[in-house]
Amino acid sequence: MKTRVKYESGLDKFNRIGTATNISFNLIFIVLALVCLVPVLVVLSVSLASEDSIRNDGYHLIPTAFSGEAYHYIVKQGKMISQALGISVLVTVVGTVLGVMLTTSMGYVLSRPNYKLNGLLTWIVFIPMVFNGGLVSSYYINSNLLGLKDTVWALILPLAVSSFNVIICKTFFRSTIPDALIESAEIDGSSQLRIFFSIVLPISLPVLATIGLFLCFSYWNDWFQSMLYINNQNLYSLQALLNSLMSNVDALAKNASSMGISYAELVATMPKESARMAVAIVIVVPVAVAYPFFQKYFISGLTVGAVKG
Template sequence: MSSRTQFESGLDKFNRVKTGTNVGFHLIFIVLSLLCLIPVIVVLSISFSSEDSIRNGGYHIFPTAFSGEAYHYIAQQGKLISKALGISVLVTVVGTVLGVMLTTSMGYVLSRPNYKLNGFLTWIVFIPMVFNGGLVSSYYINSNLLGLKDTVWALILPLAVSSFNVIICKTFFRSTIPDALIESAEIDGSSQLRIFFSIVLPISLPVLATIGLFLCFSYWNDWFNSMLYIDNQDLYSLQALLNSLMTNVDALAKNASVMGISYAQLVATMPKESARMAVAIIIVLPVAIAYPFFQKYFISGLTVGAVKG
């Protein structure tokens, strides 16, 4: 057998192995995608199922008895749902903007090699990634020392800055922003604030989108801070309302006076299981719609900030 024939045979074998490997990886990712997608389909199916079919037949991938009763019921609770939705939107928007500004500014400062406190502050930022003061100390500081109890700020400030996000920003700025660019701006007489806002941020869209998405997801999905710090139901977020629904089927019944109907009538007519799932769909939908528009920046920013050192 000539060397050319051997080469072609080996190349053909390599292509077959490569094709088989690609098919295997595609099948694995299809299975993983289905495992992620099926729970969402089940939740959607339950939200469009009648309460009787859920009670008698349990959960199904497709509704056995289609019903829009849950969404109709939620629409009837417009005042309660809209108030919770407004709190969620407010907290998410304000918290994301504030968190991005604080995180990127801190990451930029730590990324400058000539900053004298660089090493010390880097350790200060890094230590909370490994150790934390615990829930009791956090609650005491936020509630008693800062007086955030029963305020919107209790839902915003505790999540605004995280060590992980700061490290991502620091690594991104250090590996992406040339020192010569900063030095030339300093020679021209620009202040550090002007350099940061006019030069650094406009060329840092990937990391801004990455940190923004992290914060947006954290704020939008947060219910734990509401449970800790919020007693006033007027400050409940949509996620806190969903948590109340999941732990207490009478959560909406506590607001019977607001809706002008009796407690007994509300409990009797409330579509309990389907209403829970309908609220879950309402919560997931905005994030699912927004994510594809930021996916490109998210992947590039996370890759650069986490891999390059």
């Protein structure tokens, strides 16, 4: 009887500790979630505030005076905003699809133990993770040798493949795809391309979603490639446009003459701070909406690639 009482007492103590631990972790995650969420809410609040309230009262979580000037102005600048949005969508979709295919195919090749150049190519992939060739050499190769300057490909190709993503794919394929499955397909006469597309990829959704999300975020949030390689304003992405807005108000005023509006009138009536925040919201919303649909695969693929390596 005493032993049973001690056992129940110890179990109750263990349950209390477990409950306290769970509450502590929940509080920590709530605080971290607020740290991530509050800045977005502040940006949304500023985008909905009037210029006078921002100028007089500063930034607030709840605007002191609401105004739709910023979004109305974005609608008026629909041609330029939609063009930048189209470039961002095009670069993100094409870059993500191309990057996933190149990264997974390279990772699959390196994951095969009987591939003769496995060791050499693994080092070739690994070295750029430690040593970078530098910005000058990259610019020279992309602009002069490849002739990518002022083309959409300058926004796509430099970010298509990274050593980190290749290593994740290699680890995933090596630890998840059974060698017996590949060998049985080879015995049946399947080529490596058919094995890769018909067998390997259909059972590799977690790593595909993981790499796809990495690439999608990289392309969608990138403005640096535009700053380096793009002089033609028609090829500006949303992020490059926002970067110009953060630097000066001229970015939205450059097309004033084509719309029959004087530069002085445009600058005087433009909602400066709220417009910048409104463009930031336009950039953030698509990624925030898409992420929950891929979160399950993202976490699964990242866990397998990182833990089983």
